[in-house]
Amino acid sequence: MNPVMNVEEITKTYGKKGEKQYQALKGVSFQVQRGEFVAVMGASGSGKSTLLNILSTLDRPTSGRVEINRKDITQLRKNQMADFRGREIGFIFQEFNLLDNLTARENIALPLTLRGISAKRIDPLVTQIATKLDIMGILDQYPVSISGGQKQRVAAARALVHEPSILLADEPTGALDSNSARELLQTMAKLNQDEHVCVLMVTHDPFSASYADRILFIKDGKISHQIVKGNQTRRFFYRELLDALGTTSD
Numbered sequence: 001m002n003p004v005m006n007v008e009e010i011t012k013t014y015g016k017k018g019e020k021q022y023q024a025l026k027g028v029s030f031q032v033q034r035g036e037f038v039a040v041m042g043a044s045g046s047g048k049s050t051l052l053n054i055l056s057t058l059d060r061p062t063s064g065r066v067e068i069n070r071k072d073i074t075q076l077r078k079n080q081m082a083d084f085r086g087r088e089i090g091f092i093f094q095e096f097n098l099l100d101n102l103t104a105r106e107n108i109a110l111p112l113t114l115r116g117i118s119a120k121r122i123d124p125l126v127t128q129i130a131t132k133l134d135i136m137g138i139l140d141q142y143p144v145s146i147s148g149g150q151k152q153r154v155a156a157a158r159a160l161v162h163e164p165s166i167l168l169a170d171e172p173t174g175a176l177d178s179n180s181a182r183e184l185l186q187t188m189a190k191l192n193q194d195e196h197v198c199v200l201m202v203t204h205d206p207f208s209a210s211y212a213d214r215i216l217f218i219k220d221g222k223i224s225h226q227i228v229k230g231n232q233t234r235r236f237f238y239r240e241l242l243d244a245l246g247t248t249s250d
């Protein structure tokens, strides 16, 4: 079966030729299979956000290719990229990135509104995803009046309302308290298991990573190794992960 995402030897060098340059990614390759929940873990500065920005088409690699559903996104023109992103990719960030002057409902609907889809078609889609994320009760509130955990659920609903091929998340629990973080991770794991939403999450936090099926470790711009959850429970996987970090961290 074709992977949802195929990443081949991507490199990223910041800075123009002749100026001070920094190679943030040094040849990263991996695949994400349909229905997988993959975490990418690494210390601050290891290249996680650089990688995610490239995978989400917000930035381009210096070399290498990224295929999503067999389409090489690094070859798309700017307007094609925006269109592709709008259809195939959902993302959530640490900082929610909700629009303050729109209600939760309007925020969630935004990706569809921007594509010119009619309100009549949007409403049931918003209801469907809001039910799954348990935020029906706050849909008519503005971001200022809801909690951080609720904001991230609204952001997740916005990321998923158009049923993307893959959900990309950059430190999605980074701004949440531990209870809200746990609830969000449980919801993401449930959406992955029940709805087969494919997730790629980058994080420096082992607890968050323990919700994934597989964890790729990135160090100094390269994937160093991976660990796979297999049949063990999340708790055991978390312990294995802590042990792995204990022996490989510097």
Ligand SMILES: Nc1ncnc2c1ncn2[C@@H]1O[C@H](COP(=O)(O)OP(=O)(O)O)[C@@H](O)[C@H]1O
Residues within 6 Å of the ligand: 014, 015, 022, 024, 042, 043, 044, 045, 046, 047, 048, 049, 050, 051
């Ligand atoms: N726009 C940029 N220009 C120059 N260097 C950058 C830029 N963005 C990130 N870097 C550098 O690339 C490295 C990886 O950064 P980043 O991908 O943000 O790491 P992480 O998300 O793992 O903390 C860091 O050394 C960072 O300073």
Ligand SMILES: [Mg+2]
Residues within 6 Å of the ligand: 048, 049, 050
């Ligand atoms: Mg980062």
